[in-house]
Amino acid sequence: MKQIKLAVIPGDGVGVEIMPYATKVLDAVADLHGGLKFEHEWYPYSCEYYLEHGEMMPKDGLDQLSQHDAVFLGAVGNPKLVADHISLWGLLINIRRGFKQTLNIRHAKQLRGIQPMVTNPGGFDLIVVRENSEGEYSEVGGRIHSGEDEVVVQNAVFTRKATERAMRYAFDLAKTRKGHVTSATKSNGIVFSMPFWDEVFEQVGQDYPDIEKRTAHIDALSAFLVSKPAEFDVIVASNLFGDILTDISAAVMGSIGIGPAANLNVDGTHPSMFEPVHGSAPDIVGRGIANPIGQIWTAKMMLDHFGESELADQLLTIVEDVTEAGIKTPDVGGRSTTGEVSEEIISRIQQLT
Structure with a gap:
């Protein structure tokens, strides 16, 4: 059994709404593999955490995160609560610099079903x-x-x-x-x-x-x-x-909500971090319409990173099958909710087992 330990940081705003679905997608992919398992440990580091503790993450935060194989990050920032330069440098850039994630890789392609x-x-x-x-x-x-x-x-x-x-x-x-x-x-x-x-x-x-x-x-x-x-x-x-x-x-x-990203530690001395391109989107928080594809495509990049390219390609194919079927959030011309898009992706993965 290949076990991958993930430090999961939902972060702020829509990151908190999307991340539970993204981790369910990873678990469904692992079940499809049969010999793969993700261990999720959740961390509350966020602007809310800053308001309570005066810092975006504790002094030993990097030490805690270093015990994992990768960091799976949602979105960081809530300018109504914490200035952007504080939230960004206190968490995202702190992790990038602390873990020597010297390359940021971002993929963009024309997805089937999205104009x-x-x-x-x-x-x-x-x-x-x-x-x-x-x-x-x-x-x-x-x-x-x-x-x-x-x-x-x-x-x-x-x-x-x-x-x-x-x-x-x-x-x-x-x-x-x-x-x-x-x-x-x-x-x-x-x-x-x-x-x-x-x-x-x-x-x-x-x-x-x-x-x-x-x-x-x-x-x-x-x-x-x-x-x-x-x-x-x-x-x-x-x-x-x-x-x-x-x-x-x-x-x-078609939407910044579908872009994925990877922050790579190229020599393997520290965990790499995977995050969507989009921000915390405070204008749509709580409405259930945030696009989960950016976070799920980011999960695909993480699978590639761990040598599971066949599974990664299957996942992206399923994402495109779902969007081509018209199951999309409003930002890309659909009427589906965050949960409906995510659950359809999970259902199609499970149908392959």
Whole structure:
């Protein structure tokens, strides 16, 4: 019996509503396998937890989470209760940095039954590899003075090691897909970090002569991603650029509620973390209409991570069968509830046993 220990953090808002269904999906998939079992340990880390304890997670929170094989995260944030920079850095980024999850991988494709923002007769299927540990989100800078003399400095830090790691992952991934890597840059406006990024991309690309390579400025690339998503295979980007591009790609699919993501610790020294692209969506909390596909597709990426690719592919096929049958939440043109979509997916998985 292959046992996978999951630290489950529903988080805030719709994350709390969706997560019970997503874990049921995983259990149904495990039953389909027969030799697989998920052990779920739930953690209440959230904005509500912050209000009660003054911190998003306890001082030994990372130690607790480290006892598991992976972290399955819902959504973080409730700006009415806790400022976003506190909730984000206190939980999500704390885990990413503490567990050296140096790559963020996000998948976007045209799902059957969901109308994308742009019609592509042949469909589209792309993955963004985002450097996840430094870049524009580096904790280097400061503030001095006040009033009209106030000065704020935010430094973007790029290391060759982290930049090359992201690019090699992207090229290796492209070898298993359509064989094309696009690099997101802005070297015509950001005069130090982005020319460096371009140089490393060119150098790493020389080791992959069979992979088609392309460099595009982030502004043009964002427009192309909306208008011509089918042209892309693997995109590699810095922390900020990758963050922006993946929200765009999720929206292009038809809803940000269906986008999945993985935060990878590439050397296996710490757990990786899997989370949907969407936020906590406080505007629809309690209405039962949050789309569960982002969290369930994230579960599919986690199955891939643990070497269960056949099960992962079966799960995504079932998700598309359900959406193609018209069982969808309102954000993608349906009338079904969170529970109805989830339970239909679970039912179809169980029918395969």
